[in-house]
Amino acid sequence: MTSVCGNLVRMIVTRFAPSPTGYLHLGHAFAAITAHDTARRSGGRFLLRIEDIDSSRCRAEFERAIYDDLVWLGLKWDEPAVRQSERFDAYRLALQQLQSQALLYPCFCTRSEIAAEIARASEAPHGPEGPIYPGTCRNLRPSEREHRMQSGASYALRLDVNQAAALAGPLHFEEQGSGPDGEKGMIGTDPRLFGDVVLARKDTPTSYHLAVVVDDAFQGVTLVTRGNDLFSATHIQRLLQALLQLPAPAYAHHRLVLDENGRKFSKRDRAVTVRHLRKSGVTPEEIRKRLGL
Numbered sequence: 001m002t003s004v005c006g007n008l009v010r011m012i013v014t015r016f017a018p019s020p021t022g023y024l025h026l027g028h029a030f031a032a033i034t035a036h037d038t039a040r041r042s043g044g045r046f047l048l049r050i051e052d053i054d055s056s057r058c059r060a061e062f063e064r065a066i067y068d069d070l071v072w073l074g075l076k077w078d079e080p081a082v083r084q085s086e087r088f089d090a091y092r093l094a095l096q097q098l099q100s101q102a103l104l105y106p107c108f109c110t111r112s113e114i115a116a117e118i119a120r121a122s123e124a125p126h127g128p129e130g131p132i133y134p135g136t137c138r139n140l141r142p143s144e145r146e147h148r149m150q151s152g153a154s155y156a157l158r159l160d161v162n163q164a165a166a167l168a169g170p171l172h173f174e175e176q177g178s179g180p181d182g183e184k185g186m187i188g189t190d191p192r193l194f195g196d197v198v199l200a201r202k203d204t205p206t207s208y209h210l211a212v213v214v215d216d217a218f219q220g221v222t223l224v225t226r227g228n229d230l231f232s233a234t235h236i237q238r239l240l241q242a243l244l245q246l247p248a249p250a251y252a253h254h255r256l257v258l259d260e261n262g263r264k265f266s267k268r269d270r271a272v273t274v275r276h277l278r279k280s281g282v283t284p285e286e287i288r289k290r291l292g293l
Contacts, residue, residue, distance in 0.1 A: 012044030013222045016070075016077075017212070019051045020062035022267025024069045024274045027227070027257045030291045034254055035225040036075045037293075047219050048077040052085045053206060069274040073284050082219060084211055091206035094214050094244055095157065095199065103164050103243065104199065106145050106155040107137040125195070128232035132195030133158070158196040161239075165191050168242040176223065177252030179231045191239035193232055213237050217246040225252045229264070257291060 014035040018028055039046040050066065052058040070077070098104050109117070118131045125132045137145075138160060149155065171189040178184060199210045206214075216224065231253045241248045256264055265272050277287065 010222045012039055012042040013047065013220050014039045014044065014225050015047040015049055015216070015219060015221050016075075017049040017051050017215075018066055019054070019057075020059060020066060021054065021057040022062055022273075023065050023270075023276075025265040025267060025269065025272045026274070026277075026287070026291065027265040029069075029073060029274050029287055030257045030293070031225070031227060031254070032070060032075055033073065033288065033291070033293055038223065038225055038252065044223075045078045046075070047079055047221065048081040049215055049219065050081050050083045050085075051208075051211070052083055053204065053208075053211060055085070058085075065275055069278070072278055073274070073287070079219075082215060084206075084215065087211075087215065087218075088205050090214055090218065091200070091211055094210060095205060097244055098159070098199070101167065101243065103160050103167070104157045105138055105140075105160060105196075106149060107133075107158045107196075107198070108148050108153050108155045109133075109136050127193045127195060129194065135196055138196065155202050156198040157200040159199050159240075161192055161194070161196050161236075164239055164243055168239055171238050171242055173234050173238045173248060174250040175234075175253065176250050177225070177254055178228075179253050180228045183231075189235045189238045191236050194236050197236055209233065209236055209240060213240045213244065213246055216249055217241070217244075221249050223250050223252060225254060227256045228253045229256060 016032040016035045018024060018032075024032075036046045038044075048070070050063055052063065067081075095104070114133060114136070117134050117136055137158070168191075171191075172186045173189060175184050175187050179187070197207070197209055199207050201207075231251075234251055234253075238248060240246075259265055259269075259272070267273070270276050274287070
């Protein structure tokens, strides 16, 4: 079976993209099984991506555990896993494309400086992740930017979202799941939700938002299945797809699996990791039942 986008018929290609910063927990299991089963029911393909950009937190033992847990759950991916740490050149090319459109600027603000600037503002705008960066470095003179960069100052590359949105024009994304407010169908984007997001840092040529759109295109993903907590991220990611002239997948945001206190599971909670449950004698079938699958 295939999905229809406009007049094009596409095979469903889904992916699971964990970060090896801890052992998979029940929330990860739900996301992986949902993506896998969505692909298999349609005769499509299920892919795996290891999002290991953060070298300070990612560990080889956690990556090995991801493979072991997925195999134990009965999930099989159709291609060798893609590792983001091996794709920095692709992210640099994407950054160069955005820079050629004059859409990036270096930001030299520290977190404490940004917090102080926001505190001074009487009505600091807020986005899905809290207060929005006030744009302090957006209007620095080119000579000042160059001087600071040449002096070795740390900086982040931010997207000038107002310029980017004006260049891209009105955008939509296809929601096949059920967003936080039950949204479905074609949804208009508001990329300004996050303000001027960071797309890279001086020593790291990518961020989550940039890497995910580049890699989804590289892997041929046609349907992104992920939790409702990432629904708002689709707005900025759809903008990046347009700016980089990448194909736009459809999205299916699913419910989150919560603990008895109504909170998302944490990798720090050993009791709900797949690894612990497996060693405790729990079966994959019992995990599916516990997750309502």
